[in-house]
Amino acid sequence: MTIPDRTPLGESLGRLTLLLLAAVLGLLVALPVIGLAFRVTPARVLAQLATPAVQEALWLSVKTSLAATVVAVLLGLPMAHLLATRDFRGKRALEVLMDLPMVIPPTVAGFALLMAFGRVGLLGGALSGFGITLPFTTAGVVLAQVFMAVPFLVGAARAGFQALDPRYLDAAATLRAGEMHTLWRVRLPLALPSIVAGIGMCWARALGEFGATITFAGNMAGTTRTVPLDVYLLLNENLDAAATLSLLLIVMATVLLAAMRQAGLGLFAPPRAPRLAPLPGR
Amino acid sequence: MLRASLHYQVGEFHLDLDFAADPGRTLVLVGESGSGKSTVLRLLAGLMRPGAGRIEVDGEVWCDSAAGTWVPPAERAVGYVSQDYALFPHLTVAENVGFGLRAAGRPRGEVLARTAAMLERFGLADFAERRPFQLSGGQQQRVALARALVLEPGLLLLDEPLAALDVSTRDVVRAELKRLLSGLDCITVFVTHAPMEALLFGDPIAVLEGGRLVQVGDRLTLLREPRSRYIATLLGLNLLPGRVVGRGVGEEIHLETPRGEVTVLQQVVGDDLFVVVRPDQVMLSVERPVGSARNVFAGVVEEILPEPPYGERVRVVLGPAPAFVAEISAAAATALDLGPAKSVFASFKATSISAYA
Numbered sequence: 019m020t021i022p023d024r025t026p027l028g029e030s031l032g033r034l035t036l037l038l039l040a041a042v043l044g045l046l047v048a049l050p051v052i053g054l055a056f057r058v059t060p061a062r063v064l065a066q067l068a069t070p071a072v073q074e075a076l077w078l079s080v081k082t083s084l085a086a087t088v089v090a091v092l093l094g095l096p097m098a099h100l101l102a103t104r105d106f107r108g109k110r111a112l113e114v115l116m117d118l119p120m121v122i123p124p125t126v127a128g129f130a131l132l133m134a135f136g137r138v139g140l141l142g143g144a145l146s147g148f149g150i151t152l153p154f155t156t157a158g159v160v161l162a163q164v165f166m167a168v169p170f171l172v173g174a175a176r177a178g179f180q181a182l183d184p185r186y187l188d189a190a191a192t193l194r195a196g197e198m199h200t201l202w203r204v205r206l207p208l209a210l211p212s213i214v215a216g217i218g219m220c221w222a223r224a225l226g227e228f229g230a231t232i233t234f235a236g237n238m239a240g241t242t243r244t245v246p247l248d249v250y251l252l253l254n255e256n257l258d259a260a261a262t263l264s265l266l267l268i269v270m271a272t273v274l275l276a277a278m279r280q281a282g283l284g285l286f287a288p289p290r291a292p293r294l295a296p297l298p299g300r
Numbered sequence: 301m302l303r304a305s306l307h308y309q310v311g312e313f314h315l316d317l318d319f320a321a322d323p324g325r326t327l328v329l330v331g332e333s334g335s336g337k338s339t340v341l342r343l344l345a346g347l348m349r350p351g352a353g354r355i356e357v358d359g360e361v362w363c364d365s366a367a368g369t370w371v372p373p374a375e376r377a378v379g380y381v382s383q384d385y386a387l388f389p390h391l392t393v394a395e396n397v398g399f400g401l402r403a404a405g406r407p408r409g410e411v412l413a414r415t416a417a418m419l420e421r422f423g424l425a426d427f428a429e430r431r432p433f434q435l436s437g438g439q440q441q442r443v444a445l446a447r448a449l450v451l452e453p454g455l456l457l458l459d460e461p462l463a464a465l466d467v468s469t470r471d472v473v474r475a476e477l478k479r480l481l482s483g484l485d486c487i488t489v490f491v492t493h494a495p496m497e498a499l500l501f502g503d504p505i506a507v508l509e510g511g512r513l514v515q516v517g518d519r520l521t522l523l524r525e526p527r528s529r530y531i532a533t534l535l536g537l538n539l540l541p542g543r544v545v546g547r548g549v550g551e552e553i554h555l556e557t558p559r560g561e562v563t564v565l566q567q568v569v570g571d572d573l574f575v576v577v578r579p580d581q582v583m584l585s586v587e588r589p590v591g592s593a594r595n596v597f598a599g600v601v602e603e604i605l606p607e608p609p610y611g612e613r614v615r616v617v618l619g620p621a622p623a624f625v626a627e628i629s630a631a632a633a634t635a636l637d638l639g640p641a642k643s644v645f646a647s648f649k650a651t652s653i654s655a656y657a
Contacts, residue, residue: 192373
């Protein structure tokens with residue numbers, strides 16, 4: 019039996035269903051986090067944090083994820099600008115390429131990185147000629163993180179560049195601003211909320227990177243064993259430590275995401291940059 | 301001196317016009333939305349490329365499709381103020397005004413000095429450190445003008461500069477703007493959809509209709525001999541284009557118009573004329589009139605609008621298109637039992653209308 023959604027009963031049933039489904043998803047995400055939090059007491063967390071192995075992994079994670087974020091911003095913003103402002107042949111292909119790391123399994127990404135930059139990879143020989151080795155090094159960890167996290171930065175920054183009201187660009191163009199001046203003084207500042215949010219997502223993604231890292235950079239304490247790798251290892255040895263590190267990762271990622279979002283949103287507030295009225299027809 | 305010849309097409313819309321404008325004067329382009337006004341400004345600014353055309357300002361060619369000349373907007377001595385002013389929200393008033401000088405690579409000292417002078421001149425010195433959203437609409441407009449004028453453009457383009465203001469401030473800002481523009485020595489092109497603004501600012505006024513200029517002239521010419529329904533409707537006049545089909549004895553001219561044949565008693569040269577009929581010279585009757593009223597149109601009442609101030613007179617709009625308006629007393633309308641869809645005859649004397657080429 020179906021109840022038409024035009025009746026008051028159908029309307030309320032519909033709304034109830036929507037709420038219930040949303041609640042199910044909320045719980046689905048929240049429960050594992052809560053379960054983790056219940057696994058350890060604050061005292062045990064503190065005790066675990068004091069151990070050198072945990073500190074080592076933590077420091078490595080912070081270091082590499084920060085470096086990866088910096089690299090991602092340096093390489094990602096020009097790409098985002100290009101995709102947002104230019105039309106060219108092969109643009110669709112480039113867009114798909116830029117999204118690819120988000121959808122391929124991280125272990126596959128790691129393997130692919132080996133095939134490119136590994137000893138037997140496409141560029142491996144050339145790189146070792148310069149004395150550069152990437153696989154199984156800290157630099158390799160950063161590369162894996164950049165590979166996996168940069169799409170988030172490119173996507174957000176590009177959306178920010180594209181959402182810019184074209185009338186600001188018209189104003190800049192008639193005020194003697196060339197493309198670079200417009201980029202620095204108009205595009206970047208106005209897209210900053212999106213860019214900062216993208217940096218947050220990118221950083222959080224780099225911090226949580228596991229599959230590509232372990233495949234491409236291996237799992238060596240102090241060099242390539244970041245927190246996510248350590249968690250996996252500790253699952254078999256020390257559940258308390260694993261839970262502590264997991265919780266820590268979750269907290270860091272949450273704080274990062276929330277702070278960046280807030281910073282992004284707050285850039286022009288209060289009040290928000292006024293939206294211009296809709297464009298007239300002609 | 302601005303000389304422009306612009307041809308631009310997008311879909312079914314054709315823009316096709318030639319015009320010139322002099323320094324120290326304000327050319328107003330007036331037309332309904334969709335007539336292509338803003339497109340003209342964007343073409344002049346270089347924000348859009350004409351399909352074909354030529355733009356020359358003070359002897360400099362900015363665009364010449366035949367010669368392949370194209371000067372990008374950033375290299376044109378142009379000031380462009382868009383409808384919403386588009387002030388940069390992340391910059392202060394002073395930074396907005398100094399933007400163009402910085403972009404042009406002027407030395408820092410010069411940027412600061414010229415910005416300060418501009419802020420002073422526009423009465424904005426107290427707001428230098430404010431952000432645009434902290435300003436009133438009129439102040440925002442002044443910032444936008446200062447930002448454009450600090451670069452001393454040869455051509456200033458204003459796109460509906462009063463449209464973004466609310467009604468209560470518009471009167472004051474309009475007067476301010478009028479004063480300001482009359483003190484400028486650059487060429488100003490001002491676009492508006494409001495005929496009253498055109499009459500106030502325009503010297504000369506160019507009427508744009510469907511991408512074409514239908515009339516260019518000073519405000520008196522426009523008022524006396526309108527050539528566009530847009531202006532005629534504003535003035536409350538009936539305007540009919542007519543083609544001469546015969547000339548009778550004396551000054552009698554017979555014209556074919558979209559509403560029917562019209563006889564005029566006037567000495568006019570030319571074959572394509574405009575006929576203006578004042579609505580208060582039109583009489584309405586239910587039966588076809590006979591006698592001295594020489595011109596008769598049949599029509600159907602579309603609507604009856606009371607005329608200000610007291611509604612003692614009414615404007616009767618007759619269909620079918622193009623609409624023809626008669627202004628009669630409310631009492632007469634009642635006596636004729638006028639109402640929508642009623643068939644009537646409109647008549648007016650040959651001597652009560654004016655025709656011009």
